[in-house]
Amino acid sequence: MPDLLRQPTIASIQRSDIEADPRITTITAALRAVAEYPVNPENSHGVIVLDGRGGAKRLSYPELWSAARTVAAGLRQRGLKAGARVLLLLPTSEEYVVTLCGALLLGTMPCTVAAPTTRSKADEALRYLGYIYDKLDPALILVPEHLQATLQEHPGIDAHRVVTADDVRGEAPLATGALPMIRAEQPLHIQLTSGTTNKPKGVVLTHHNVIQNVQAIARAVDFVPSTDSGLSWLPLYHDMGFIQLLMAIYYQSSMVLMTPTSFLRDPLSWLHNIGRYRVSITAAPTFAYSLCLRKFDPGKLTGLDLGAWRRSFVGAEPVPLGILQQFTDTYRPYGLHDDTIYPSYGMAETVLITSGPTDLSHNPRHVFGFVACDRIDPELLRTQGRAVPSPNDDMSSPRSIEILGMGPPVKGLEIVVQDEQGQVVEDRVVGEICVRGTSLMQGYFQDAEATTLAVRDGYYHTGDRGYLVDGELYVLGRIKELIIVRGRNYQPFDIEAVIEEHEAVRKGYAVVFGVYNAEQGTDDMVAVIETKVAPEERPPMAQQIQQSLQTIFGFRAHEIIFVRHGTIPRTTSGKPQRVLSKEWYEQGKFKA
Known part of the structure; x- marks a missing residue:
């Protein structure tokens, strides 16, 4: 096994080498190892931030290591210690990545929050922020310069805690020996749930939780750090965007970040950047694929080459078969592979991914690539709570509905389906999806009641209805929305x-x-x-x-x-x- 902390060049490093190294049990240890002894001696791997106006800033991992220690020095000068909460309201940018890593190096608990973006929604965003502020009691709130005065005037926020990224940059990087020792069981960050109300819960996740889930994602897609690269346009307060960034840092793979507004303004720019940077791994909610279909215009896709795009996670409820088929068919002439689309199921409480498909070649419900579909009788579902395969071959008939397979649980997690009495049910009986395993959260921040209600007998009760067939999960929706x-x-x-x-x-x-x-x-x-x-x-x-x-x-x-x-x-x-x-x-x- 290559010695990641001593070997000067490790250009042929494998994923298993990183995962097996007993010293790399935290994201901060991974940052130090991959930055001081990069996989590529030319330092070609790193984070590239696209500004949406044609500009790109590249940050190599050695540069990130140095800049992050400068932020750690600035945070320490302000009296911050391990365990302190830090709210990040910074947009997708180089300063966000640097500030996040600086906060992690010091052992603080960063929490990324959406900043007000439009005047029409500013009041709503400020009320939301006020709730998060009261809940987490952060030592600092990092904001863009143009928002600093607004938040300092907020009646419920201590003005002295509202600072910009420039305010927390030290004069010099904190010496490596002065950094605190971070343990795997320490909290890495607080992830806010998307929630069904405007009062989200704070999911506390440790370094161990995150690394276990990141490794599960890598195994699911056969990730190769030296050749695979990622791209995300998702907001970094969204777990799907945030964990993609941490995965890149952990494996020292290349990562391209787009701003969410650049995608929404021009969805096809996502595809163009995938082709331009030869990106192989991405993730996005269902609506992104639907939007790329609505905006499809061959005249705007000249030269597009999606041949390097190996896997693209898709998750939301539900994941519609028609959109995935149409997206694959539409972009196949541009090099998209039939097995690129990868439906999956996940949540903040398990870091990100909970289940995903494996080899479907012998699955009778296989449709194409990693897509499997169970066609069931809706009447028996409604009246008996059972997912009975529909005998009707006419898919246009209301006598059959399509439920996409989300695959078996990823490594380290276990999924069962329970009835209202908490008993595990057999295959094709609908109940509540319950999860336990290595990447399950520590709990909700300072909310013992919500944690106790959600985690019972070691299982997290997701609040989602679904069923299992031969170990594969099929998700129906939220119980409370029935x-x-x-x-x-x-x-x-x-x-x-x-x-x-x-x-x-x-x-x-x-x-x-x-x-x-x-x-x-x-x-x-x-x-x-x-x-x-x-x-x-x-x-x-x-x-x-x-x-x-x-x-x-x-x-x-x-x-x-x-x-x-x-x-x-x-x-x-x-x-x-x-x-x-x-x-x-x-x-x-x-x-x-």
Whole structure:
């Protein structure tokens, strides 16, 4: 095994060499090892930050090691010690990466938070930040210069704690010998849950948790540090974006960071950068693939080469088969492989990934690549809580629904499905998905009640409904979002999919929820739809949707509310927040 701390050049290092080295049990130890003795003697590996305007800044790992120690020196000068919380409101940038690593080297607990981006949502963002501030009691809040005065004037925040990245840069790098010894069981960071309300929980994750999950991701995709590279446009307050960065640092692989706004402004720029930088590993929520389909324009894709793109994680609920098939078919002429798309299931409480597909060649539900689909009878699902394979071959019939396979649990994790009494159920019986293992969180920050409720008998109760088939997981949705109409259970996404079949409704632009009707003893289903349709055209549109619902499900919506785009609350990954939407509805916040 190569000696990572002593060998001057290790250009042929393997993933197993890093994973097996007993000294690299923390991200900070990995940063030191890979920075002082880089895999590539020319230091070609590092982090590249694209500014969205055509500019790129490259930070090699030796440069990151030095710059991070300068930040560690500045933080120590301000009195910060291991365990102190640090909020990072910095955008995707070189200074974010450096500041994050500096905070990690000192043993503090960084927590990345979304900063206010528009005036229209500034008040909402500040209320959110105020809640996080009260919850975590951070020693410092690192902000861009243009936000410093605004946050210093916030009545609930100590102005002296609000500083910029420049304010915490020391005069010289902290000497290696002066850095604290970080242990694997120490907290690495606090990850905020996307949540179903505007009050997220703080997931405490240790270095051991993170490294175990990062290694599981690497095994799932046969990651090779010397040749594989990553790219992410996701916000770094999102676990999918944050862990991709930590994975690159741990394995000393190349990582390209795009700003979220650059992707949203031009989704095809994601694909162009994948081709330009010969990126092999990426991850994105479902809506990113859908957006690239809507924006598809051969005239803007001249010269695009996706041949290096080996794996692309996709996760959200649900992951629709049609979008994955169409995306693969559409971009195959540009070099996209049939096995690039990689559906997976995960959550902040297990760091990132919980399950992912393996070899599907002998799986009877295999569709293409790493995609497997179980076609089940919706009536038996609603009435018996069982996922019975549908005998109907006509996929256009409401007698069959498609549920994508999320694969078996990754190494180090175990998945079981339990009923309401906490008993493990057999294959194809629907229940709550429960997880335990090496990357399971330590708990929610200073919230013993929520932790005890979520983690019982060693298992984290996810709140997701699903079932297992031959060890592979199939996810149905959130338990608390279930709509019960006349004794039958309906998944919101099934109803939303029917609504989105209307030509004037885009996918992902409808949200449904149930409001209990005590007089009738059942849920009233309410639909909120974002649309640009003129007001005079909405009544006939509503009637068409109601007719479709009646035909497919045997009931109509109690109410359909049309709202402008951007009204429905969403998580950091773009998923509609159904529980919060229900709260807004009950508070009368939705206005046509």
